[in-house]
Amino acid sequence: MNAADSTVPIILNPSARKGAVLRRIDPLTTAFAEHGLEARFVRSTSADHAKQLAADFAAQGSDLVVSLGGDGMARSVAAGLVDTDTALGVIAGGRGNDLIGKLGIPKDIEAAAAIMADGRDRTIDVLDLDGKVCLGNVCLGLDSTVQHQANAARLIRGRWVYLYGVVRALLPPKRIELELTIDGQRFSFRGLTAGFANSGRYGGGLRLSPEAALDDGLIDVVLLQEGFLPKLAVEVVEYSFGRHHRHPHIHFTHAREVEIDVPEGAAPIEIIVDGDAIAQTPATVKIRPSALKVRVPRTS
Template sequence: MHLCGNPRFHLQKQRMRCMLHIVINPTAGKGRAGRLQEQVAKRLAEMNIPHNFHFTQNRMEATDIVRRLTEDMTGDIDIVAMGGDGTLNEVLNGVVDPEKVRLGLIPCGSGNDFAAVAGIPEDVNAAIDVIARGTARYTDYMQCGNIRGINAIGTGIDVDILRRRAKAKILKGSLCYLVSLVASAVSYKGCIFTEETDKGSVPHHAFIACAGNGKRMGGGISLCPDATIDDGLLDIVIVDNLKLYQLPGAFLKLMTGKILEHPHTVFHRSARMKVVSSNTMPIQIDGEIYEDMPFNVEIVHNKLRVYRP
């Protein structure tokens, strides 16, 4: 059987020979992805790996490109996201049938949270080597309505933080997240909702609520520090009923990856998370804000394969 069509490929290690479809956001990482495109092309040519670049110019264009690439395929296909976490999310949401896709990542964004969790290096040649010589391993993703996420889905102050970060002109990464977090904390009043679990309904007045597949968000903030990307479970973290004087301690725990140690943190694992609120409650999926989407998340296990060490 031809290697590219072998359903057991995810269990094997070998040198890449299939066509790589590289979806590149040239503006990712302040233009870093665009500047590295020639280096990637040269490296792949040296390794005799056939490849095509698909450039995006607009928001959500990566989703459209991947949908066209995957809608009529008969066998497996290799697709590489070259950009940041946003590009990766757009690529994931364009996949028609995740079971027929092997997904690679060349991280070139400002945060690269998923790449860090998956062990994919930011060095371009090293990232290509992971794709070319590594293994396509089963990797969980999350489904929320008709939108997929691979890193984190949440509500609460993180939505307010993302809005502030989007307006930031100078600061980037975790420093921008911290500054935005402090600014948001001054005015944020919390969100009131009920979490529906297998054991019943639990009311919350939360500072932040997150269903995590990956450990990190916001350019290095470990909100779900114990999460694993292939265990078939969401790490559910809710920071509940915080008083104003307790915010500094919660911030410190969050920034040092120890939020689970805070006495007001509720933590458990589940294959799904459903949140019900009487008010419209915006959510974020991998850093993208959705104003009117119900917070009803489930993990998808053993469907998607990702090239990672």
């Protein structure tokens, strides 16, 4: 990074995790200074505000804008940087932090700051859900229940809170019915969950897709059908931990665009984007290839 670019904007939500993210400001200031950088912390008031702040920094010529928070904050900052020459940097400050896990960025402040200073810029795809940027995954059904259960948990931490959410969501599971149009081919789906993956990682390290890549120009479509509950529970837990073989109720395909709707007369279904409920059916998700630069380790 050149001397002219030594000031790095870091966008954060001061209320994230009940203000716990603010405790990272002083260590980050020190860590950035050790690499000859000045950390400029900017507090956002909403997702749209974070997006606008990032877009403004990009327009001003910043070569890097950093998100300090979880996957939701990274998504908001990325929304202001897509299709620009400004790279997104991500430093952990949230609960799941799945994007950095996929990118190979550690949670440790000093190590992450070193990557922001000396890493390389990689170009990745993003998902577009009716104009909303998504970095990780779009999910309906079981995953919505998992997210609500995980958010309600108070004594469980890390990936275990999401695994807890998976188990709770299966007791008993709630069926969804969808009308899907995958790259122009329409069919009906009746099952427990439908996922559309870019990173394929969620819940603090669990896996949504075995093959998801951030730069392949494809959406990984993952459909979980109904089944005998004890067997299904074993499949889902094994699958979530990355054991992706011999699961007859879990089906895959790839796509570039998926239209998501419900049968006529059915109520809309909540859509989870990177762990947040931000939309409902009907909706269209499509891939935007090579739309975003991200700062990653040089060895990544």
